[in-house]
Structure formats: C-alpha cells, structure tokens
Amino acid sequence: MSVAGFIRDILPLLWSGTISGCLYGVGALGLVMVFKSSRVVNFSHGNLACLGAFVVFGFSSGSLLSLSWASAVALALGIACAIAVMSYAVIAPIVFKSDLASTIATLGVGLILQGAVQLVFGADIVNLDLPVPRFNFSLGAIRVSSYDLAVLVVTLAIVGSLFVIIERTKLGVAFRAVSTNPFACEVCGLNLRSVHLFSWLAGAVLGLVAALLIVPTTFLSSTTVPSFMLQAFTAAVVGGFSSLPGAAVGGILVGVAMNLFSFYVAPEFMNTFLLGVILLTLNFFPNGLLERAIGGRV
Amino acid sequence: MAVSDLAHASKVSASARGGHVDIARLSVLALVAVLALLPLLAGGFLLYSLSLSIANAVAVLSVSMLVRYGGEVSIGHSFFVALGAYAVAIVEHRLGLSIAVSLPLAILLGAGGGFIFAFPSRRLSGIYLAVATMALALALPEILIGFEKFTGGFEGLYIAQDLVPGVSKALQRYYVTLVVLIVVCLALAHFRKSAQGLALLMAQAQPRAAEAMGITRSWARISIFTVSAALASLAGALTGFASSTVSPNSFTFFSGVFLLVGSVVSLNRLSLPAALVGGAFITLVPTYLAKAGDWVPILYGVALVAVTLAANAGDLRRFVPGRRAR
Amino acid sequence: MTVAAGSGLVADGISLGFGGLQVLSDVSLTLRPGVITGLIGPNGAGKTSLFNCLTGLYRGQRGHSSFAGRPLDGMGPAQRAGCGITRSFQNLAMCPDLSLLENVLVGLTLKRRSGWFSAFVPTPAQRAEQQDTERRAMAALNELGIASAAHQKPSDLPPGTLRLAEIARAIASEPRAILLDEPAAGLNAVETRDLIRALKRLMRPDLVLLVVEHDMDLIMELCEHIYVLNFGKMIADGTPAEIRAHPDVIRVYLGDDADD
Numbered sequence: 001m002s003v004a005g006f007i008r009d010i011l012p013l014l015w016s017g018t019i020s021g022c023l024y025g026v027g028a029l030g031l032v033m034v035f036k037s038s039r040v041v042n043f044s045h046g047n048l049a050c051l052g053a054f055v056v057f058g059f060s061s062g063s064l065l066s067l068s069w070a071s072a073v074a075l076a077l078g079i080a081c082a083i084a085v086m087s088y089a090v091i092a093p094i095v096f097k098s099d100l101a102s103t104i105a106t107l108g109v110g111l112i113l114q115g116a117v118q119l120v121f122g123a124d125i126v127n128l129d130l131p132v133p134r135f136n137f138s139l140g141a142i143r144v145s146s147y148d149l150a151v152l153v154v155t156l157a158i159v160g161s162l163f164v165i166i167e168r169t170k171l172g173v174a175f176r177a178v179s180t181n182p183f184a185c186e187v188c189g190l191n192l193r194s195v196h197l198f199s200w201l202a203g204a205v206l207g208l209v210a211a212l213l214i215v216p217t218t219f220l221s222s223t224t225v226p227s228f229m230l231q232a233f234t235a236a237v238v239g240g241f242s243s244l245p246g247a248a249v250g251g252i253l254v255g256v257a258m259n260l261f262s263f264y265v266a267p268e269f270m271n272t273f274l275l276g277v278i279l280l281t282l283n284f285f286p287n288g289l290l291e292r293a294i295g296g297r298v
Numbered sequence: 299m300a301v302s303d304l305a306h307a308s309k310v311s312a313s314a315r316g317g318h319v320d321i322a323r324l325s326v327l328a329l330v331a332v333l334a335l336l337p338l339l340a341g342g343f344l345l346y347s348l349s350l351s352i353a354n355a356v357a358v359l360s361v362s363m364l365v366r367y368g369g370e371v372s373i374g375h376s377f378f379v380a381l382g383a384y385a386v387a388i389v390e391h392r393l394g395l396s397i398a399v400s401l402p403l404a405i406l407l408g409a410g411g412g413f414i415f416a417f418p419s420r421r422l423s424g425i426y427l428a429v430a431t432m433a434l435a436l437a438l439p440e441i442l443i444g445f446e447k448f449t450g451g452f453e454g455l456y457i458a459q460d461l462v463p464g465v466s467k468a469l470q471r472y473y474v475t476l477v478v479l480i481v482v483c484l485a486l487a488h489f490r491k492s493a494q495g496l497a498l499l500m501a502q503a504q505p506r507a508a509e510a511m512g513i514t515r516s517w518a519r520i521s522i523f524t525v526s527a528a529l530a531s532l533a534g535a536l537t538g539f540a541s542s543t544v545s546p547n548s549f550t551f552f553s554g555v556f557l558l559v560g561s562v563v564s565l566n567r568l569s570l571p572a573a574l575v576g577g578a579f580i581t582l583v584p585t586y587l588a589k590a591g592d593w594v595p596i597l598y599g600v601a602l603v604a605v606t607l608a609a610n611a612g613d614l615r616r617f618v619p620g621r622r623a624r
Numbered sequence: 625m626t627v628a629a630g631s632g633l634v635a636d637g638i639s640l641g642f643g644g645l646q647v648l649s650d651v652s653l654t655l656r657p658g659v660i661t662g663l664i665g666p667n668g669a670g671k672t673s674l675f676n677c678l679t680g681l682y683r684g685q686r687g688h689s690s691f692a693g694r695p696l697d698g699m700g701p702a703q704r705a706g707c708g709i710t711r712s713f714q715n716l717a718m719c720p721d722l723s724l725l726e727n728v729l730v731g732l733t734l735k736r737r738s739g740w741f742s743a744f745v746p747t748p749a750q751r752a753e754q755q756d757t758e759r760r761a762m763a764a765l766n767e768l769g770i771a772s773a774a775h776q777k778p779s780d781l782p783p784g785t786l787r788l789a790e791i792a793r794a795i796a797s798e799p800r801a802i803l804l805d806e807p808a809a810g811l812n813a814v815e816t817r818d819l820i821r822a823l824k825r826l827m828r829p830d831l832v833l834l835v836v837e838h839d840m841d842l843i844m845e846l847c848e849h850i851y852v853l854n855f856g857k858m859i860a861d862g863t864p865a866e867i868r869a870h871p872d873v874i875r876v877y878l879g880d881d882a883d884d
Contacts, residue, residue, distance in 0.1 A: 035425075039425075041425050041428060041429060043373075043432070090603055090607070093607060093610070093611060094606070094607060094610045094611075097610055098610060099423075099424075099425060100365075100369065100370070100371050100424055100425075100428075101606050101609070101610050103371060103425065103428060104371055104558070104562060104602060104606050105602065105603050105606045105607065107373065107555060107558065107599075107602060108598075108599045108600070108601070108602030108603035108606065109599065109603060110599070111555065111559075111595045111596070111598050111599030111602060112595070112596050112599035112600060112603070113599075114595045114599075115592055115593065115594070115595030115596030115597075115598075115599060116596065118591075118592040118595065119592040119593070119596070223551075226551075227436055227551065230432065230433055230436050233429050233432060233433070234433070236429075237426070237429060237430075241425075241426070241429075266444075268440055268443075268444050269437075269440055269441070269444055270440070271433065271436040271437040271440055272437040272440060272441055272444075274433055274436075274437070275430070275433035275434055275436075275437040278429065278430050278433050279415070279418045279419075279430060280418070282418040282419045282422060282426055282430065283417070283418035283419075286419075286421060286422050286426075485744040485745065486744075488743075488744060488745070488746055489743050489744050491754070492738070492742070492743035492744075492750075493729075493732075493733055493736040493738055493743070493757075494740065494743040495743065496722060496726055496729055496730045496733070497730060497733045499719050499721050499722060499730075500719045500722070500727075500730040502719075503718075503719035503720060503721065504713075504717040504718070504719055506681070506701075506713070506717065507713055507717030508730070509681075509700070509701040509702050509705075510679060510681075510701045510702075510704075510705055510710065510711050510713075511702075511705055511710070511730060511731050511733055511734065511793075511797075512702045512705035512706055512733060512734040513702065513730075513733055514700070514702040521740075525740070
C-alpha cells in the first residue's frame with residue numbers, strides 16, 4: 001500500500017465513519033439516558049427502533065397506508081413513545097428492586113416487539129430512504145452527500161435539544177440529580193418515576209431517529225436494526241455507559257474504528273471486532289475511554 | 299451420593315428433618331424411571347425432540363447456574379454451546395474420533411473460553427457482562443460462517459459416529475444425553491455443598507463480608523462464568539450429538555436469549571425437573587408451534603416478562619440479587 | 625508494658641479524609657496478642673473508619689499498619705484475611721440461602737484445599753475435608769452456645785443468635801487476629817452476658833482481639849486495654865481503671881452518663 005493510496009483512502013474512511021458514528025452515538029445516548037436514570041440496560045432499545053422504522057415504512061409505502069413521510073414519522077414517534085411508556089410500566093414494579101431482573105424484563109419486551117414486527121411485516125427486506133434531494137459535492141478528497149448533511153444536521157439538532165433540556169429545564173435538573181443520587185432525590189421529594197419516564201421516552205425517540213437515518217445506508221429487515229444496536233451498545237461502553245458526552249464521542253470513535261477495520265482487515269467480522277472492542281475497553285478503561293477527558297457529568 | 303440428591307439441594311437441606319424429603323426424593327426417582335422408560339412409548343421424531351430437550355436442559359442449567367451462583371445474566375451462552383457442538387463435529391471430521399474424546403475436550407474449551415471472556419469485566423457490575431454477552435451472541439454467527447474451512451460454513455457439519463456400538467442411533471442419542479443430564483444434576487447438587495459453591499453464594503449475597511473472608515469479587519465472577527461456560531459447552535456437545543448436525547441455523551442471536559428464557563421459565567432452579575421444564579420449553583415450543591413461528595418470540599417475551607415480574611413480586615426474592623452499586 | 629516491635633497488629637499515624645472532611649488524624653494503636661483491646665468513642669468519632677482502615681476496606685489513607693511485623697499497606701480485605709485477620713460485621717452479613725452452619729463454613733474457605741474437580745465430583749479427600757470443616761464450624765457454634773440453631777436459615781433466627789454466629793464465623797478459621805465491629809449491637813442483657821463470657825473464653829495468648837463498641841459497660845468489663853477516639857483523634861489509652869479516671873474521657877465521653 002502506497003502512502004499516496006493511504007492518504008487517498010483514509011480521509012473518506014474517516015468522514016464516513018464519523019457520519020455513521022454520529023448515529024451510533026445517538027443510539028447510545030438513548031441507552032445511556034435510560035441507564036443513568038433507572039440503572040437498567042434496555043435490551044429492547046433496538047427492537048423498539050426497528051418497530052418504529054417499520055411503522056414509518058408501512059405508513060408511507062402503501063403497505064399499510066400511503067401517508068406522507070413526515071406524517072408517517074410523526075405517527076411512528078407517537079407509537080414508539082406509547083410503547084416506551086408501556087415498557088416502562090411493565091418494568092416499573094421491579095425497577096428499584098433488582099437491576100438484573102429489570103434488565104431481563106427488557107429482553108422480554110424486546111422479544112415481544114421483535115415478534116410483533118415479524119408478525120405484521122414478515123421477514124421481508126425493504127428499502128426506506130430519507131426524503132432529501134440527492135446531491136453530492138467534493139471537499140478535497142472527501143465526497144459529501146446530501147445524506148451525510150442530513151445526518152449531521154439531525155444529529156446536531158437532536159443532541160443540541162437534548163443538551164438544552166438537560167441543562168436548562170426543571171426536568172433536566174431532576175434527571176441530573178436522579179442519575180447522581182436517586183435515594184437522596186426521593187428523600188427530597190423529586191418524583192423518580194417522571195424522570196424515569198422522561199429518559200425512557202427520550203431513549204425511544206433517539207433510537208427511532210438513529211434507526212431512520214441508518215436504514216438508508218443498508219436496508220430494513222426485522223434483524224438489521226436490532227443488530228445495528230450492537231454498535232450503539234459498544235459506543236456506550238466505550239463512553240463509560242453513564243456519560244452522555246461519552247456516548248456521543250464513543251459513537252464517533254466506534255464508527256471510525258469500524259470503517260477502518262472493515263476496509264483494512266475484514267468486513268465479515270464486524271461484530272467480532274465490536275466484541276473485541278467491548279472486552280478491551282472493559283479491561284483497560286472500565287469507566288470509558290474518555291473518563292479523564294470529560295468525566296461522567298451530564 | 300444417591301440419585302435422590304437430584305431434588306433441589308437447598309430444599310433437601312431445609313427439610314432434612316421433615317417428612318417431605320422422602321416424597322421429593324421418591325418423585326425424582328419416579329421421574330428418572332419414567333424418563334428411562336420413555337423410549338418404549340415414544341419413537342421417531344418425538345424421541346428425537348425429547349433427546350434435544352434433554353440436551354437443551356443441560357444448556358439451561360448452565361445459564362441458571364450463572365444466575366444462581368453469580369447473580370449474572372448472559373444472553374450469549376449460545377456461543378459456548380456452539381463451541382462444544384462444533385468441537386464434537388470438528389474432532390470427528392478431522393481426527394475421526396467420537397464424542398468420548400470430544401466431550402471432555404468441549405468442557406475444557408468452554409472453561410477456557412469462559413475464563414477469557416469473563417476476565418475483562420471481573421471488577422465491574424453484572425450489567426457490563428450482560429452487554430458483553432450480547433456482542434458474543436451477535437459475533438457467533440459470523441464466526442461460524444467466516445471460518446468456513448473448519449465449520450463447514452452455512453451448511454455446517456454432520457456428526458455420525460456412535461458412542462456405544464450396536465445400539466440404534468435414536469436410542470443412543472436419548473440415553474447418552476439423559477445419563478449426562480442426570481450426572482450434571484448430581485454434580486450440581488454436590489456443588490451446592492462444596493467450598494466453592496458456598497463461597498460463591500456468599501460473594502453474591504454479601505460481597506463485602508465475603509471479601510473479608512478472602513473471597514474476592516473477581517475470583518467469584520471469573521470462576522462462576524468459567525464453570526458455567528464449561529457446562530454450556532458440554533451441553534453443546536450433547537446438542538450436536540443428539541441432533542447429529544451442527545449449523546449456523548441453530549446458533550442465531552436469539553438462541554442465547556432463548557436459553558435465558560428456558561432458565562427464567564424454570565425459575566433458575568438447578569434440579570432435574572426444573573432443567574427438563576426449561577429444556578422442553580425452548581425445544582418443543584418452536585418445534586410444535588412451527589406454523590405459528592412468528593408468535594414464538596412473542597410467547598417467549600411474554601413468558602420472560604411474566605415470570606420475572608411474578609418471581610420478584612412474590613416470595614422468590616432471591617431470584618436475582620438486589621440492587622448493587624458498581 | 626512495652627511490646628517488641630513486630631508482634632501484634634500495629635497502626636501507625638493513620639490519617640483519612642473524605643473530601644474536605646478529616647475523619648482520622650494521625651491515629652496510632654497497638655493491638656497486642658493475648659490482650660482484649662477495646663476501641664470506644666462517641667458516635668462519629670471515627671471508630672468505624674479506623675476499623676475499615678485496619679481491615680483494608682478503605683484505601684488511600686496515610687500512615688502504616690503491620691501485623692506480626694509484616695506490613696499491611698496496600699492490602700485489600702481478602703489479602704488481609706489471608707494473613708489471618710478476620711472481622712465481624714455490624715450489619716449482620718449472613719447469606720440468606722445458607723443455613724447457619726453453612727454461613728460459618730464459608731468463614732473457613734481459605735482453610736480449604738479441595739479443588740474444582742472435587743467441587744463437582746465427590747472424592748474421599750474432599751469428603752474428609754468436608755467433615756473436618758463441618759466439625760470445626762460446629763465447634764465454633766458450640767463455643768458461642770448456638771449449635772442447636774446450626775441447621776436453621778438466618779431468616780428464622782433472632783438477631784442475637786445471628787450476632788453470635790457472626791463471631792462464630794470469625795473464630796472458626798482459627799485466625800490470629802479478630803476484629804469485632806459492635807458485637808453487642810441489638811443484643812439483650814442476657815445475650816450480652818453470654819457474649820462477654822464467650823469472648824473471654826476464646827481468648828488465647830497468641831490471639832489479637834479488638835472490640836469496637838459504644839457500650840461503655842461492655843468494654844469496661846471485657847477489655848484489658850482501651851483506646852478512646854474522639855473527632856478522629858486518639859485522646860486516651862490505658863487500662864479500664866485509667867480510662868475511667870482520665871479527665872478527657874470523662875469530659876467528652878462519659879460526661880453525661882457516667883453516673884448512670
């Protein structure tokens with residue numbers, strides 16, 4: 001491999017890795033928010049996002065209804081939020097009792113959602129594009145597409161609004177307090193349930209947004225989105241699993257690392273690579289790669 | 299040790315002075331007798347499914363053991379099951395040796411794999427381990443397909459060698475797996491009373507007190523996962539033997555989740571009846587509800603949620619340990 | 625009486641702070657073998673912090689500690705247990721799944737040599753060891769007068785019995801040092817009397833025994849040497865008679881209830 005070839009390859013790889021990494025980060029943010037507030041690892045995250053993406057497909061493609069893309073997304077968001085509330089309601093009785101039992105219960109919810117997708121939409125593979133005009137332009141060695149810009153804009157908007165909610169609103173203050181010390185908060189009269197509900201709803205929205213943006217690069221089937229969530233889980237682990245900025249940065253790191261691995265090593269072993277990343281991170285950086293750089297705040 | 303030890307160990311010691319123990323022991327003995335005579339009644343596909351149920355019962359026990367003694371959840375035990383199953387197939391294909399050789403090898407491979415996997419998260423809360431097992435479950439299919447040269451890729455491999463010559467294949471599959479399951483249950487009953495078993499239970503219930511007795515948290519986490527993975531790999535060897543074939547089809551992402559379902563449905567108990575309930579649930583439900591295929595995940599999911607909620611609401615509070623700090 | 629350097633459990637200049645709060649400042653004590661030593665102090669004096677420093681639960685304190693001449697600095701609880709130091713817990717640390725006897729058996733884990741193979745497969749050696757450890761655990765329960773409860777579950781037993789079982793577990797492994805954290809908490813008068821008798825009985829010339837308590841009467845009756853801690857500082861040490869007469873102790877600790 002020549003140096004010139006390396007330079008020609010590396011910039012586009014970094015760029016596209018960053019773009020998909022933004023989405024892994026958005027997926028990871030949903031996991032981390034739920035984990036921070038309720039100490040539950042939400043294994044139904046990917047299944048719910050998958051169901052949401054299928055609802056968008058079903059309502060906009062004509063297989064169920066022929067709505068516009070935007071109204072299909074609005075409907076899907078509503079359904080995803082309703083399901084998130086129901087999932088939380090199922091777990092609520094045991095959420096303070098046992099982390100592991102509630103984590104098992106999220107797996108059960110995930111299986112139910114997975115079955116629902118297969119039941120309604122079958123095992124078909126479908127395409128679900130973003131309704132953005134297609135154009136490309138070059139920025140040095142990097143080709144920037146309208147899809148890339150859409151991902152960046154949506155990610156910045158959603159991360160920005162999350163930041164504003166957490167930093168500026170009463171709910172956000174409560175969320176930060178709960179994730180630092182739930183018991184003290186209960187003593188102070190903060191309502192833990194409403195904070196939990198907020199994080200579960202935010203998780204559902206973040207998961208669905210990530211799914212809608214990632215699906216155009218591959219295709220939509222009952223298994224692609226849940227397995228895409230492995231990237232989100234890895235991003236969360238890399239970020240320390242209880243740090244929101246960590247999750248976002250972890251997403252980008254995972255995106256870039258995956259791109260490099262699949263280009264230079266072996267694209268068919270992506271999940272094994274992620275397994276290795278998780279194990280190495282847990283061993284050497286149990287609190288996340290960025291522990292010192294940003295800490296666990298927010 | 300008698301076969302009657304198969305009844306749940308703690309139940310035996312709790313009522314060692316009562317009259318219930320005889321009833322419990324007798325009913326387990328009766329169950330063993332019924333299982334031993336079952337091939338007289340069932341044949342063909344039913345016997346084949348029963349053999350697989352028994353092999354899966356051992357796999358369910360490996361997950362239950364992890365929950366009971368480690369307070370940990372794994373959705374990636376399918377990895378270790380596959381390790382054992384492919385060990386049997388590859389040893390037969392490459393070396394021409396039967397399960398008599400590959401079964402012990404599978405146990406060793408499982409223990410080694412479990413150790414390597416558990417080591418990185420030895421100091422962290424069980425939740426990190428659960429996340430890592432998810433990656434394990436998702437990595438498994440691509441490893442099986444990617445190392446086509448050894449694993450036979452999508453098609454998988456056949457396992458043809460018998461263990462006992464002169465006995466029909468169907469009966470071999472059934473009795474070999476049954477005998478191993480009974481031995482495993484006896485070994486688990488013995489383990490409950492062993493120094494290691496007691497130490498693990500203490501480390502889970504009272505980590506700080508256990509530490510003061512010289513039982514470190516990392517020791518507990520690594521040992522229980524190693525032992526449990528070894529058991530899962532043994533179960534895999536049986537699964538391979540009982541089904542005469544291994545292929546990536548039997549090891550999707552969901553196989554690991556299903557093993558957890560089997561464990562939860564059997565209330566994470568380590569007795570012979572519980573293992574059979576768990577094994578049969580995850581084997582027979584998909585087999586006999588094949589037409590309602592898409593309903594299976596929903597059924598499993600509902601079972602998982604319902605049993606978890608019921609177990610935690612009622613008196614089974616030790617089902618999983620309480621909240622733990624990192 | 626002076627002690628030759630290297631015998632007993634020695635803490636030298638221990639200081640510990642949480643954030644800006646100084647919990648222990650320059651605390652030293654020597655626990656001599658064959659002497660029942662008491663550590664008292666009002667609530668918040670730093671007794672438990674000092675206890676946790678001695679057992680290795682807290683790290684990051686300044687100062688040094690050693691046991692029988694061997695430095696303990698940097699060792700965690702498990703390593704200290706390996707040195708023959710055991711402790712009891714103030715909040716009863718029993719495993720609910722195990723019988724009382726089994727809970728005591730766990731205390732003997734470090735003494736057991738049977739490997740992983742015999743954990744699953746019965747072997748003659750393992751069986752002999754099992755019987756031997758069970759005998760020792762029963763002996764420990766006997767010593768505290770609770771052998772009759774050996775096969776019951778902790779949830780079926782009164783706190784007094786569990787408290788004694790904690791101590792049985794600590795002594796079962798025949799340790800060289802026993803540190804007891806408020807052993808009389810929650811005991812009634814009769815049980816406390818039994819406890820004092822049992823502790824005096826198990827004292828041996830080579831054993832280091834520390835009792836942390838706020839029950840002044842118990843400490844005065846049980847201990848031969850007493851340390852008094854207040855606001856993280858060691859304010860006095862001596863025999864019960866010396867402590868009773870010590871002006872600082874009377875002021876900060878006995879002040880109100882000396883006449884009770």
